[in-house]
Amino acid sequence: MNIKQKYCGWITIIGKSNVGKSTLLNKIIGKKISIVSRKKNTTQTHITGINTKKYYQCIYTDTPGFIFNKKNDKIEYKKNIFFNIVKNSTLIMFVIDQVSWTEKDNIIFNKIKKNGIPVIIIINKIDKISNKNILLPFIDFIKKKTQAIEIIPISAKKTKNMMLLYNIVKNYLPKNPHVYPENHITTNSQFFTISEIIREQLILFLGDELPSIVKVEIEYLKEIENNQLHIRALILVIHSRQKKIIIGHNGEKIKKISIISRYKIEKELHKKIHLLLWVKKDTSK
The missing domain is CATH 3.40.50.300 (P-loop containing nucleotide triphosphate hydrolases)
Structure with missing residues:
Protein backbone atom coordinates (compact mmCIF):
# COMPACT_ATOMS: atom_id res chain seq x y z
CA MET A 1 0.00 0.00 0.00
CA TYR A 172 7.91 24.86 6.35
CA LEU A 173 5.21 22.37 7.35
CA PRO A 174 6.49 19.43 9.43
CA LYS A 175 5.57 15.82 8.80
CA ASN A 176 2.34 15.39 10.73
CA PRO A 177 -1.04 13.73 10.25
CA HIS A 178 -3.83 16.14 9.36
CA VAL A 179 -5.85 17.44 12.32
CA TYR A 180 -9.04 18.27 10.41
CA PRO A 181 -11.00 16.61 7.60
CA GLU A 182 -10.15 17.78 4.09
CA ASN A 183 -13.33 19.87 3.65
CA HIS A 184 -13.04 21.60 7.04
CA ILE A 185 -12.24 25.33 6.65
CA THR A 186 -12.80 26.80 10.12
CA THR A 187 -13.40 25.96 13.77
CA ASN A 188 -15.94 28.79 14.06
CA SER A 189 -19.15 27.62 15.70
CA GLN A 190 -22.53 28.49 14.19
CA PHE A 191 -23.17 30.80 17.16
CA PHE A 192 -19.88 32.62 16.53
CA THR A 193 -20.50 32.95 12.79
CA ILE A 194 -23.95 34.45 13.34
CA SER A 195 -22.75 36.88 16.02
CA GLU A 196 -19.87 38.05 13.80
CA ILE A 197 -22.19 38.66 10.83
CA ILE A 198 -24.38 40.87 13.03
CA ARG A 199 -21.36 42.66 14.51
CA GLU A 200 -19.97 43.33 11.03
CA GLN A 201 -23.22 44.99 9.98
CA LEU A 202 -23.15 47.15 13.11
CA ILE A 203 -19.62 48.31 12.30
CA LEU A 204 -20.32 48.89 8.60
CA PHE A 205 -23.68 50.62 9.10
CA LEU A 206 -22.83 52.83 12.07
CA GLY A 207 -19.21 53.63 11.17
CA ASP A 208 -17.55 56.06 13.56
CA GLU A 209 -20.71 56.38 15.65
CA LEU A 210 -19.93 53.11 17.40
CA PRO A 211 -16.69 51.51 18.67
CA SER A 212 -15.68 48.15 17.20
CA ILE A 213 -15.56 46.70 20.73
CA VAL A 214 -19.36 46.30 20.75
CA LYS A 215 -20.30 42.69 21.59
CA VAL A 216 -22.96 40.44 20.11
CA GLU A 217 -24.19 37.36 21.97
CA ILE A 218 -26.60 34.75 20.64
CA GLU A 219 -29.12 34.27 23.42
CA TYR A 220 -31.44 31.87 21.63
CA LEU A 221 -31.15 29.73 18.52
CA LYS A 222 -33.68 27.07 17.60
CA GLU A 223 -34.30 25.21 14.37
CA ILE A 224 -37.94 24.64 13.52
CA GLU A 225 -39.71 22.92 10.67
CA ASN A 226 -39.13 23.73 7.00
CA ASN A 227 -35.40 24.44 7.47
CA GLN A 228 -35.97 27.63 9.48
CA LEU A 229 -33.94 29.14 12.31
CA HIS A 230 -35.26 31.41 15.03
CA ILE A 231 -32.48 33.59 16.47
CA ARG A 232 -32.49 36.10 19.31
CA ALA A 233 -29.26 38.10 19.61
CA LEU A 234 -28.15 40.59 22.25
CA ILE A 235 -26.12 43.62 21.21
CA LEU A 236 -24.17 44.59 24.31
CA VAL A 237 -22.99 48.19 24.66
CA ILE A 238 -20.98 50.00 27.31
CA HIS A 239 -22.93 53.26 27.49
CA SER A 240 -26.63 54.11 27.30
CA ARG A 241 -25.94 56.64 24.53
CA GLN A 242 -24.58 53.80 22.35
CA LYS A 243 -27.90 52.01 22.78
CA LYS A 244 -29.70 55.06 21.38
CA ILE A 245 -27.27 55.24 18.45
CA ILE A 246 -27.91 51.61 17.47
CA ILE A 247 -31.68 51.82 17.81
CA GLY A 248 -31.95 55.15 15.98
CA HIS A 249 -34.99 57.39 15.61
CA ASN A 250 -38.15 55.27 15.94
CA GLY A 251 -36.00 52.14 15.65
CA GLU A 252 -35.00 52.85 12.04
CA LYS A 253 -31.33 51.89 12.38
CA ILE A 254 -31.80 48.64 14.29
CA LYS A 255 -34.45 47.63 11.76
CA LYS A 256 -32.08 48.14 8.82
CA ILE A 257 -29.25 46.34 10.61
CA SER A 258 -31.60 43.43 11.35
CA ILE A 259 -32.75 43.17 7.72
CA ILE A 260 -29.20 43.16 6.33
CA SER A 261 -27.94 40.75 9.01
CA ARG A 262 -30.81 38.35 8.36
CA TYR A 263 -30.04 38.37 4.63
CA LYS A 264 -26.33 37.69 5.26
CA ILE A 265 -27.06 34.88 7.73
CA GLU A 266 -29.51 33.25 5.30
CA LYS A 267 -26.88 33.42 2.57
CA GLU A 268 -24.27 31.87 4.86
CA LEU A 269 -26.41 29.09 6.39
CA HIS A 270 -28.81 28.45 3.48
CA LYS A 271 -31.80 28.57 5.83
CA LYS A 272 -34.80 30.81 6.36
CA ILE A 273 -33.99 33.09 9.30
CA HIS A 274 -36.22 34.82 11.83
CA LEU A 275 -33.97 37.31 13.64
CA LEU A 276 -34.69 39.42 16.70
CA LEU A 277 -32.05 41.92 17.83
CA TRP A 278 -32.15 43.34 21.34
CA VAL A 279 -29.82 46.15 22.50
CA LYS A 280 -28.74 45.97 26.11
CA LYS A 281 -26.17 47.61 28.38
CA ASP A 282 -23.35 45.23 29.27
CA THR A 283 -23.62 44.82 33.04
CA SER A 284 -20.43 42.72 33.23
CA LYS A 285 -18.32 45.86 32.82
Whole structure:
Protein backbone atom coordinates (compact mmCIF):
# COMPACT_ATOMS: atom_id res chain seq x y z
CA MET A 1 0.00 0.00 0.00
CA ASN A 2 1.43 3.35 -1.07
CA ILE A 3 0.58 5.84 1.71
CA LYS A 4 1.71 9.37 0.95
CA GLN A 5 3.41 11.37 3.70
CA LYS A 6 1.20 14.11 5.14
CA TYR A 7 2.28 17.53 6.38
CA CYS A 8 0.50 19.79 8.87
CA GLY A 9 1.36 22.90 10.85
CA TRP A 10 -0.01 25.91 12.73
CA ILE A 11 0.58 29.37 11.25
CA THR A 12 -0.23 32.44 13.35
CA ILE A 13 -1.00 35.72 11.57
CA ILE A 14 0.01 38.73 13.66
CA GLY A 15 0.54 42.46 13.23
CA LYS A 16 -0.85 45.84 14.13
CA SER A 17 -4.50 46.74 13.56
CA ASN A 18 -5.64 47.45 10.00
CA VAL A 19 -2.69 45.87 8.19
CA GLY A 20 -4.98 43.37 6.45
CA LYS A 21 -4.66 40.21 8.58
CA SER A 22 -8.32 39.22 8.29
CA THR A 23 -8.43 39.91 4.55
CA LEU A 24 -5.33 37.75 4.16
CA LEU A 25 -6.91 34.84 6.05
CA ASN A 26 -10.12 35.07 4.04
CA LYS A 27 -8.20 35.00 0.75
CA ILE A 28 -6.10 32.04 1.87
CA ILE A 29 -9.17 30.04 2.89
CA GLY A 30 -11.24 31.18 -0.09
CA LYS A 31 -14.19 32.12 2.09
CA LYS A 32 -15.01 34.99 4.41
CA ILE A 33 -14.58 33.58 7.91
CA SER A 34 -13.13 36.70 9.57
CA ILE A 35 -14.94 40.04 9.38
CA VAL A 36 -13.18 43.00 7.83
CA SER A 37 -13.50 46.75 8.31
CA ARG A 38 -11.32 49.85 8.39
CA LYS A 39 -11.92 50.29 12.10
CA LYS A 40 -9.20 49.41 14.59
CA ASN A 41 -9.62 46.23 16.66
CA THR A 42 -12.38 44.81 14.45
CA THR A 43 -11.08 41.29 15.18
CA GLN A 44 -11.76 40.69 18.88
CA THR A 45 -10.71 37.07 19.27
CA HIS A 46 -8.53 34.60 17.39
CA ILE A 47 -10.15 32.92 14.40
CA THR A 48 -8.96 29.66 12.89
CA GLY A 49 -8.98 28.86 9.19
CA ILE A 50 -7.91 25.54 7.66
CA ASN A 51 -6.50 25.18 4.17
CA THR A 52 -5.96 21.60 2.97
CA LYS A 53 -4.50 20.78 -0.43
CA LYS A 54 -3.73 17.11 -1.03
CA TYR A 55 -1.04 16.14 1.49
CA TYR A 56 -0.58 19.60 3.05
CA GLN A 57 -2.78 21.08 5.77
CA CYS A 58 -2.15 24.64 6.95
CA ILE A 59 -3.99 25.72 10.10
CA TYR A 60 -4.03 29.52 10.23
CA THR A 61 -4.96 31.70 13.20
CA ASP A 62 -6.02 35.31 12.66
CA THR A 63 -5.28 37.34 15.79
CA PRO A 64 -6.47 40.76 16.99
CA GLY A 65 -4.14 43.70 16.45
CA PHE A 66 -1.59 44.29 19.20
CA ILE A 67 -2.70 46.60 22.00
CA PHE A 68 -0.11 49.04 23.32
CA ASN A 69 -0.02 51.23 26.42
CA LYS A 70 -0.92 54.91 26.28
CA LYS A 71 2.67 55.88 25.48
CA ASN A 72 2.74 53.36 22.60
CA ASP A 73 6.11 52.07 23.73
CA LYS A 74 5.07 48.80 25.44
CA ILE A 75 2.71 45.95 24.67
CA GLU A 76 -0.20 45.56 27.12
CA TYR A 77 0.37 41.86 27.82
CA LYS A 78 -2.82 41.33 29.84
CA LYS A 79 -4.95 42.74 27.00
CA ASN A 80 -3.35 40.63 24.28
CA ILE A 81 -4.88 37.17 24.16
CA PHE A 82 -2.63 35.34 21.73
CA PHE A 83 0.82 34.89 23.27
CA ASN A 84 0.12 31.22 24.03
CA ILE A 85 -1.02 30.74 20.44
CA VAL A 86 2.23 32.24 19.15
CA LYS A 87 4.31 29.95 21.37
CA ASN A 88 2.65 26.86 19.89
CA SER A 89 3.03 27.95 16.27
CA THR A 90 4.97 26.18 13.56
CA LEU A 91 5.36 29.45 11.68
CA ILE A 92 4.50 33.11 12.22
CA MET A 93 3.30 35.43 9.47
CA PHE A 94 4.02 39.00 10.53
CA VAL A 95 1.97 41.40 8.39
CA ILE A 96 2.99 45.02 7.83
CA ASP A 97 1.30 47.81 5.88
CA GLN A 98 3.06 48.68 2.60
CA VAL A 99 6.59 50.09 2.96
CA SER A 100 6.13 51.13 6.57
CA TRP A 101 8.24 49.81 9.44
CA THR A 102 7.29 51.65 12.63
CA GLU A 103 8.58 51.50 16.18
CA LYS A 104 5.52 49.42 17.04
CA ASP A 105 6.50 46.90 14.35
CA ASN A 106 9.96 46.82 15.84
CA ILE A 107 8.63 46.16 19.36
CA ILE A 108 6.31 43.38 18.13
CA PHE A 109 8.99 41.69 16.04
CA ASN A 110 11.59 41.78 18.84
CA LYS A 111 9.04 40.20 21.16
CA ILE A 112 7.97 37.34 18.90
CA LYS A 113 11.44 36.43 17.68
CA LYS A 114 12.36 35.45 21.27
CA ASN A 115 10.20 32.34 20.84
CA GLY A 116 12.60 30.99 18.23
CA ILE A 117 9.78 30.32 15.76
CA PRO A 118 10.45 31.04 12.06
CA VAL A 119 8.92 34.36 10.95
CA ILE A 120 7.76 35.31 7.47
CA ILE A 121 7.26 39.04 7.01
CA ILE A 122 4.33 39.87 4.73
CA ILE A 123 4.44 43.29 3.09
CA ASN A 124 0.74 43.74 2.36
CA LYS A 125 -1.18 46.23 0.18
CA ILE A 126 1.57 46.58 -2.43
CA ASP A 127 -1.16 47.52 -4.91
CA LYS A 128 -1.32 50.87 -3.09
CA ILE A 129 2.37 51.61 -3.60
CA SER A 130 2.51 54.04 -6.53
CA ASN A 131 6.31 54.03 -6.86
CA LYS A 132 7.30 50.35 -7.03
CA ASN A 133 11.00 51.33 -7.19
CA ILE A 134 11.00 51.81 -3.41
CA LEU A 135 9.89 48.21 -2.75
CA LEU A 136 13.19 46.39 -3.30
CA PRO A 137 15.27 48.79 -1.14
CA PHE A 138 12.63 48.44 1.59
CA ILE A 139 12.80 44.63 1.40
CA ASP A 140 16.58 44.85 1.71
CA PHE A 141 16.20 47.16 4.74
CA ILE A 142 13.77 44.75 6.45
CA LYS A 143 15.97 41.76 5.66
CA LYS A 144 18.99 43.35 7.36
CA LYS A 145 16.94 44.61 10.31
CA THR A 146 15.02 41.43 11.11
CA GLN A 147 16.79 38.51 9.45
CA ALA A 148 13.35 37.01 8.80
CA ILE A 149 13.38 33.69 6.96
CA GLU A 150 11.26 35.12 4.13
CA ILE A 151 9.96 38.56 3.12
CA ILE A 152 7.04 38.42 0.71
CA PRO A 153 5.30 41.43 -0.88
CA ILE A 154 1.63 40.71 -1.55
CA SER A 155 -1.75 42.28 -2.10
CA ALA A 156 -4.23 40.14 -0.17
CA LYS A 157 -7.13 42.17 -1.55
CA LYS A 158 -5.98 41.76 -5.18
CA THR A 159 -4.69 38.19 -4.52
CA LYS A 160 -1.26 39.13 -5.87
CA ASN A 161 1.52 36.66 -4.93
CA MET A 162 -0.88 34.53 -2.88
CA MET A 163 0.19 31.31 -4.60
CA LEU A 164 3.83 32.21 -3.97
CA LEU A 165 2.99 32.68 -0.29
CA TYR A 166 1.25 29.29 -0.11
CA ASN A 167 4.21 27.49 -1.71
CA ILE A 168 6.63 29.06 0.76
CA VAL A 169 4.44 28.25 3.79
CA LYS A 170 4.03 24.67 2.55
CA ASN A 171 7.79 24.15 2.60
CA TYR A 172 7.91 24.86 6.35
CA LEU A 173 5.21 22.37 7.35
CA PRO A 174 6.49 19.43 9.43
CA LYS A 175 5.57 15.82 8.80
CA ASN A 176 2.34 15.39 10.73
CA PRO A 177 -1.04 13.73 10.25
CA HIS A 178 -3.83 16.14 9.36
CA VAL A 179 -5.85 17.44 12.32
CA TYR A 180 -9.04 18.27 10.41
CA PRO A 181 -11.00 16.61 7.60
CA GLU A 182 -10.15 17.78 4.09
CA ASN A 183 -13.33 19.87 3.65
CA HIS A 184 -13.04 21.60 7.04
CA ILE A 185 -12.24 25.33 6.65
CA THR A 186 -12.80 26.80 10.12
CA THR A 187 -13.40 25.96 13.77
CA ASN A 188 -15.94 28.79 14.06
CA SER A 189 -19.15 27.62 15.70
CA GLN A 190 -22.53 28.49 14.19
CA PHE A 191 -23.17 30.80 17.16
CA PHE A 192 -19.88 32.62 16.53
CA THR A 193 -20.50 32.95 12.79
CA ILE A 194 -23.95 34.45 13.34
CA SER A 195 -22.75 36.88 16.02
CA GLU A 196 -19.87 38.05 13.80
CA ILE A 197 -22.19 38.66 10.83
CA ILE A 198 -24.38 40.87 13.03
CA ARG A 199 -21.36 42.66 14.51
CA GLU A 200 -19.97 43.33 11.03
CA GLN A 201 -23.22 44.99 9.98
CA LEU A 202 -23.15 47.15 13.11
CA ILE A 203 -19.62 48.31 12.30
CA LEU A 204 -20.32 48.89 8.60
CA PHE A 205 -23.68 50.62 9.10
CA LEU A 206 -22.83 52.83 12.07
CA GLY A 207 -19.21 53.63 11.17
CA ASP A 208 -17.55 56.06 13.56
CA GLU A 209 -20.71 56.38 15.65
CA LEU A 210 -19.93 53.11 17.40
CA PRO A 211 -16.69 51.51 18.67
CA SER A 212 -15.68 48.15 17.20
CA ILE A 213 -15.56 46.70 20.73
CA VAL A 214 -19.36 46.30 20.75
CA LYS A 215 -20.30 42.69 21.59
CA VAL A 216 -22.96 40.44 20.11
CA GLU A 217 -24.19 37.36 21.97
CA ILE A 218 -26.60 34.75 20.64
CA GLU A 219 -29.12 34.27 23.42
CA TYR A 220 -31.44 31.87 21.63
CA LEU A 221 -31.15 29.73 18.52
CA LYS A 222 -33.68 27.07 17.60
CA GLU A 223 -34.30 25.21 14.37
CA ILE A 224 -37.94 24.64 13.52
CA GLU A 225 -39.71 22.92 10.67
CA ASN A 226 -39.13 23.73 7.00
CA ASN A 227 -35.40 24.44 7.47
CA GLN A 228 -35.97 27.63 9.48
CA LEU A 229 -33.94 29.14 12.31
CA HIS A 230 -35.26 31.41 15.03
CA ILE A 231 -32.48 33.59 16.47
CA ARG A 232 -32.49 36.10 19.31
CA ALA A 233 -29.26 38.10 19.61
CA LEU A 234 -28.15 40.59 22.25
CA ILE A 235 -26.12 43.62 21.21
CA LEU A 236 -24.17 44.59 24.31
CA VAL A 237 -22.99 48.19 24.66
CA ILE A 238 -20.98 50.00 27.31
CA HIS A 239 -22.93 53.26 27.49
CA SER A 240 -26.63 54.11 27.30
CA ARG A 241 -25.94 56.64 24.53
CA GLN A 242 -24.58 53.80 22.35
CA LYS A 243 -27.90 52.01 22.78
CA LYS A 244 -29.70 55.06 21.38
CA ILE A 245 -27.27 55.24 18.45
CA ILE A 246 -27.91 51.61 17.47
CA ILE A 247 -31.68 51.82 17.81
CA GLY A 248 -31.95 55.15 15.98
CA HIS A 249 -34.99 57.39 15.61
CA ASN A 250 -38.15 55.27 15.94
CA GLY A 251 -36.00 52.14 15.65
CA GLU A 252 -35.00 52.85 12.04
CA LYS A 253 -31.33 51.89 12.38
CA ILE A 254 -31.80 48.64 14.29
CA LYS A 255 -34.45 47.63 11.76
CA LYS A 256 -32.08 48.14 8.82
CA ILE A 257 -29.25 46.34 10.61
CA SER A 258 -31.60 43.43 11.35
CA ILE A 259 -32.75 43.17 7.72
CA ILE A 260 -29.20 43.16 6.33
CA SER A 261 -27.94 40.75 9.01
CA ARG A 262 -30.81 38.35 8.36
CA TYR A 263 -30.04 38.37 4.63
CA LYS A 264 -26.33 37.69 5.26
CA ILE A 265 -27.06 34.88 7.73
CA GLU A 266 -29.51 33.25 5.30
CA LYS A 267 -26.88 33.42 2.57
CA GLU A 268 -24.27 31.87 4.86
CA LEU A 269 -26.41 29.09 6.39
CA HIS A 270 -28.81 28.45 3.48
CA LYS A 271 -31.80 28.57 5.83
CA LYS A 272 -34.80 30.81 6.36
CA ILE A 273 -33.99 33.09 9.30
CA HIS A 274 -36.22 34.82 11.83
CA LEU A 275 -33.97 37.31 13.64
CA LEU A 276 -34.69 39.42 16.70
CA LEU A 277 -32.05 41.92 17.83
CA TRP A 278 -32.15 43.34 21.34
CA VAL A 279 -29.82 46.15 22.50
CA LYS A 280 -28.74 45.97 26.11
CA LYS A 281 -26.17 47.61 28.38
CA ASP A 282 -23.35 45.23 29.27
CA THR A 283 -23.62 44.82 33.04
CA SER A 284 -20.43 42.72 33.23
CA LYS A 285 -18.32 45.86 32.82
